Each structure stands twice: as C-alpha cells, then as structure tokens.
Amino acid sequence: MSPMVEDIHCDVLLHRMEAFIDDDVTADESAAIKRHLEHCDACAKELEHALRTLAALRALPELDVPDRVIENARAAIRRQGPAESSASRTNTRRRWLAAAAAIVIGIIGTVAVVQDRTESTDPDALRAVAEVRFALATIGEISERANRIVRARIIDDGPIPQSFRGLARSLGPLASLQTTDGPHAAPYEPTHEGNS
C-alpha cells in the first residue's frame, strides 16, 4: 500500500471509508478519495470488502413472530383481568397508601414523643426509641416501588409535620416517583381467539 496517493493518505481513507460509502463526505473529500482509489489497489480492495460486508449485513432477513408469542401475550393480558384495570389499581393503591400512611405516621409520631422522654434517660423510653428506629429501618426492606411511594406520597408531600421530617430522612435518600398506570377501556378480550 502506498502511504500517500493523490492528496489523501491510506490511513485517512480507511478511517473515512464508511462515511464515503454513505455519501456522508464533502464533494472535495469524495473526489480525493476517488482519485486515491484509482491508484491504490489495497484501498480499492478494502472498499470492496467493506461493500461485501455491508451487503451481507443488509441481507439479514426480518424475522417472523411465531403465532404463540402473540397468543401468549393475549392470554397474559386476559389474565390481568378487571383487577388490573385503572380504577381497580387506583383503589388498591389508595387503600394501600392509607394503611401505609397510618403506619408511618404512627411510627414517626411515636419516635417524636419518646425522643422527648429520652432526655431524662428513662430506660423504657430508650428501649421504645430503639424499637421504633428498628421499625423505621425495616421500612427500607419493603419493595423498592412501595418504598418510593411511601416516601414521595406520604413523607414528602403527605401529612408528616415539618418537625418530623428529620426522622423521616433516616429512611434514606428520597427517590422520585413515576407512575405508569393509565386509563383502560376494558380488560383485553380478543374477538377472534386464533387471530394473530
């Protein structure tokens, strides 16, 4: 391979070959590359190889989806049933949030009360604080999503008094909440079972 032919170096051409194939080079660069290819067999062969590789890549076929995949998806959607509809999910979430709110408020409230008593080094109060702190730490063990909801909906935006938020921070860094549920017209009931 000659190192320099007609204004452009082989290394440069090899580096720019894909852009040249895609016609993603300037007119001047394209002309320089073409001039180089006329005189450099090695680069011309490299271009042929690049074009064959690209042709092989573009000849890879689109793949059919087996019928069972779509049927399985439909079956899974049917199994979600009405319980997975938006209204049901919202009601379930509200009930869960209400219960979680009660628990968290109760725990944090208890901590606030017993912390005042700990100043007198009352052993019962100290034990109570330890137990409540353990309970708070346990909240961190619930599922990640539930954890985020408790923190975002109840502690961040909820009815926790400002003075208790320092305790709430012991739950760890707060994560942003992203819900993905939305309205559904109805559970999936395909009209034609065998239709793919």
Next chain:
Amino acid sequence: MTRDFFDAAAQRHSRRVHTFASYLLGDSSEAEDITQEVLIKLWNRGHQVEPDRLGAWLLTVTRNACTDVLRRRQRVSKVIPIRRDVEFHTDPPSPEPSPESRAVGSQLGTHILEALNRLNEPARSVVILREVQGLSYREIAEILQMHMSTLKVTLHRARRKLRESLKEVDTHVANG
C-alpha cells in the same frame, strides 16, 4: 386502549420488535419472551404514547428489555456461555440487494451474526436498526436517545469493526 387498536398495533409492529430483539440478543427464545413482554407493555401503556411515535417507543422498550437481559448475562457469563441460535425464517431481505450481493450475504450470514454478537452496545443496536432494519437516522436517534453526530460515528466505527472481524472470512468467500 381498545382491543382493536392493540391488535392492529401488534400486527404492525411485532415483527420489527421481534427482529430487533432476536439480533440484539442472538437468541430466538429470549427474543420471543421479550416480544411477548413488549406486547403486554403495549396493552398497558401504549395509550400514553402518541400514535405516530408508537413504533419508536416500542423499539425503545424492546431495547431496554434486551439491555436488562444482556446485563444479566454479563453477570453470569462465567458459568453460562452466551448462546447464538437466531433462527432464520425464510423471508425476503429488507433492502433489495443484487442477486450477487445476496449470494455473498448468505455465505457471510453466519459470520455476520457472530461478529454482531461481539459488538458492544449501543453499537450493536445502531447497526441492527440501521443496516438490518433500515430505519432512518432520525428514528434511531429517537429510539436510542442519541445525538445524530454520535449516532453516525458509532455506526461507522461499528461497521469498521465488523469489516475487520470478517476480513479473513471474506477473503475466502471472495477467492471462491
């Protein structure tokens, strides 16, 4: 989302989703699972997406699901070898190559799959979406959340890497 809309969207997009997952994972069985998972997400969340963005959104969801699979594989790769068993159904290739290049393509096909599997992400996704599935740069940039300039550089580097990987095989093919 109505069931008619779901059926129409599944009909229209599932093949593209399945093809993308199959080549990205190099495993048709896992690709079927991903396709099924994506269709369920289409039903659950497709109504939140603008209709003209649905195809791109589905491919983004597909890519994210495949990325999770690839990450899990990396964690267990020392004990479980990566499989490469993409099945070829007899369908016409996407662009229309000449008979000559198609013949060359079929000879290089298996080696191309192996070389694809050696590409890292996002290079592998870029090559599949652009060269195998024929998507525009704009569509790919949206699906992969990449700038156009980064996308082109990634594509060209990946093709150069494929070219290097296949040089020895191609020399045998070219010499007959």
